[in-house]
Amino acid sequence: MFNYREFLSSGGEKKWQDEWEKSEIDRAEDFGAKPKKYVLDMFPYPSGAGLHVGHPEGYTATDIYSRYFRLRGFNVLHPMGWDAFGLPAENYAIKTGTQPSITTTQNIATFKRQIKSLGFSYDWSREINTTDPKYYKWTQWIFLQLFKKGLAYEATVPINWCPGCKTGLSNEEVKEGKCDRCGSKVERRDMRQWMLKITVYADRLLSGIESLDWPDSIKALQRNWIGRSEGAEVKFKIAGQDREITVYTTRPDTLFGATYMVLAPEHALVTELADKIENISEVNGYIEKAKNKSDLERTELAKEKTGVELKGIKAINPVNNQEIPIWISDYVLASYGTGAIMAVPAHDERDFEFANKFGIEIKYVIKPSQGKYLIVQKSLSPEKYQELKEKFSNNKIQKVSDSWGEFLEVFVDNSEEEKLLDFLSANLLGLSKDGGSWYADSMGTTNFIVMKDKIFDVSKSSVIEDFKNYGKEKGIPEEQLDVELKCDINVEIGGMINSEFLNDLVPAEAIKKMTAWLEEKGLGKKAVNYKLRDWVFSRQRYWGEPIPLVHCDNCKERIINNSLTINFYEQETWNRLASGMKTVESRALNPEDAERYFGNVKSGDNLKAVNKITKEEKYFEVKNVWQYKDLAEFFKDKEVLKKCYAPKPIPETLEQITTDYDYASDYVERINKNGIVAWEVEAVIPGIVAWENLPLTLPEVEKYEPTGTGESPLVLIEDWVNTTCPNCGGKAKRETNTMPQWAGSSWYWLRYLDPNNDSAIADQEKMKYWLPVDLYLGGAEHAVLHLLYARFWNMVLFDLGIVPQAEPFTKLVNQGLILGEDGEKMSKSRGNVVNPDDIIKEWGADAFRMYEMFMGPLEDVKPWSTKNIIGLSRLLEKISNQFENRKDGAKNEELETLLHKTIKKVGEDIESLRFNTAIAAIMILVNKIVEIKSADNDFWQRFLVILSPFAPHLSEELWQQLGHKDSIFKSTWPTYNEELIKETTVDYAVQVNGKLRGKLSLAVDVGEDEAVATAKADVNVAKYLEGQEIKKVIFVKGKMISFVI
């Protein structure tokens, strides 16, 4: 007699887990003939706490999915591994002195035991571990590919420094100004860092999103993070100076409304024109203060804008030649756009706030015309309301309420403006709020300020004054006249005003027209900007992949930033050259440009200029990062080509140059071959970089404590740091920074394909066979970190011809967070953490798996509830009991039909990851078995297979009890018969005037006439139809019949 509880308590589940492992049933076959399916879980960080119930949610889902597709005849790759570099193990080491590698090994063992106890069908022969030198050899190898491609560079930049973790962080690792890991407030620090040039891929990372079958929310997050914006760069001249400032704006249409300019405190203009600025000490004081503020402080103080005007100099608005003041303020960021803005207070909220605070002119250049009017409701009689409705029947009238009371809103389009105004003045204005006046308060949504007997047009600049004067005349209390116009930032509606050649255009069109105008006049041009910053890639910590580079003193020079090369041309050369180049921007070098070009150079570095023909060299020592006076002097009379942000391979054909390459420096080598005189400037500092033989293994250390000085503990191991240069054989020093945690996870799905390959990250053919990943499941917390980095690396590897697709993950699904029983996030401190071990011990793995799937939709956030597990346990017990009651030859038609329906439903639900409804369907079927009392072997053969992905242990056990020698997972998914599933009768709902009045069971192919006649004859329905004229009958086949009377 089979008993489910006995099966559990006697280790029945473990028995099958061992059996499956022994028979290697879960192995994926490389190059198998069956269609392939790559089902991937985000691999876990093996923490000391072990698995929590959130982990198995995703793993169960992919397990069910994998088992289902194997039963459907697919060759499924379903691997698991460990993302084991990271701070917890290192912090534990600092506390206890235990080597991170030892803790990691222990934690992995725990995780593996727990994961195995859930009966997941992972192919363990492909297990990987990011901390294994055999694995990180290839992480390092990929880094070197990036380095050789010019995508990894060293730079001294202000970075996010976490004082708690004593390491630098990437932008993606900072949440609300705090460290994503430890919660410490992040500080700004200038530090030497290895950076990855992810910005080069910004556009492709953005456009690639479109093709992905990912949740919209994740796509939106990535789009936001990349933050592409289109706009224009506009040049503003400084009055009386041979100097201009370039600003970036997305709203060139509002240029006529630009009443001042703002520079970031770091902007080079201030130092350059220091002697022209009358209040220079005040300005310098402000700059000094801004410098010392952390990013967090800047944003915390954001509520109140600060700034200082640069007295003595003025900028000239290029569209109307008006002189406008120049300010510096930290609400303008040096790191975005050009570090300078034109301020249009009337149509930008930040500028509006700033201008209001400092009393700067606000000039409106867009007339709003959304056509929205507000009317006080209490002034409307029912008759008037009716009249209003009839008059404006095509428009929307709705009730709203705010702190002022209840109103009606009437939306009219422009064509009906006049009509509404007539109506307003004829009917309503005399009856408005408080017997006095009432006004519409937002310029953004309203055309007119409406007063008792007068309407004011807000497009007139004097509107507020007019309004107030009129109000005073009428004796209206002052506080009721406190009208404020707000800034309006819309692009879609309204027309331009006060803008000469743009007048009456919709802003969106005005943007195009203005941009074209600027380009034509040479005052500006179209430009694109991204919020995405380069990836700060080095960490000053121990437990990570060593960066496999060597600094050598013998070798003289090092290019610290491949993007830095700029070419300066003698005037004559320039003249010969410039006519043939379309995309080149030329100008004499000035400090502003120098700052932009050499922003990565730090004090003490050298800049080397090389004459490409004579090979003459000239060195400039950098005294101050923001000042390059010597350099500027030397190149004063030379033109400079625009810097090259994006080093690209030397083009092969002329077409390539003109179509693909924006930047002239890309093809400077070719030009030089033609004898053109140019100076090429590189930033150089002592020490060459060479790369190591891989893997460069992480040495053991005695102290894991970060030094806190911006160097990793590796610095303390002298015989590791000191090495020989692979380049010249002389004395050299190793790089001591390590890689961030995200490095190992940025390519791990490739390694599963070929985990033991010692000559490549993975065999090309294997990659072609298995890639891309068909289903990738994991938490949404990785939306911009792991998923963006992984896409970036994959794209680079694709460009190198290593991986076959640019996008690694075709379909991505996020499992929702599981909250504690109290509805809060599970956390140790709250004491609401549930340990899977306890649940499995009490209820078994099958019940646990099924409960996690039955909780609700996979993607939803949902609370855990231990008491609800009993429902699933009962189900499994019921199944066991009914299995014992089975009777051969006792076929039941009703049950057979329901089984077919269930086979269909469960299959469809698994494919679309709707496990909760699949289990509900299984429950309905089981309830039917109970009702029928007995089912035959033939029924069980098929039922067990559809149960098996959910409850593999019990299904396998009962399967074997049916007499099978082979595993149930070697069988095939049962088929269903469409004919059998077809219903013969359908329930129709009968409605009268939209209310349900009766239900009818009719033949599936019933005609409309017959159905309507039957419906009319129904007692319940007839009651309502009696003595009524039927105006309309609606018949929806298979659904309902509706009478309108």
Place this chain on the structure above:
RNA sequence: GCCCGAGUGGCGGAAUUGGUAGACGCGCAUGACUCAAAAUCAUGUAACCGUAAGGUUGUGAGAGUUCGAUUCUCUCCUUGGGCACCA
């Protein structure tokens, strides 16, 4: 502030080319079995009125479109997540 998402019984949740709201499970109630309890089985379970038949209301709030709205449109509220002076 901006960008996503969600609001349905006591609870977890079903149902969307607009067509019978509340599937399935938990819980609860009553009954059977038992000396009793647990377990199990049976029945019931949105709210209100009614002994019942039946009726009315009902998917965050308000409006709109429709014969008919959880589903579509608009406004608002609450809530989860993300971004946060990105010009």
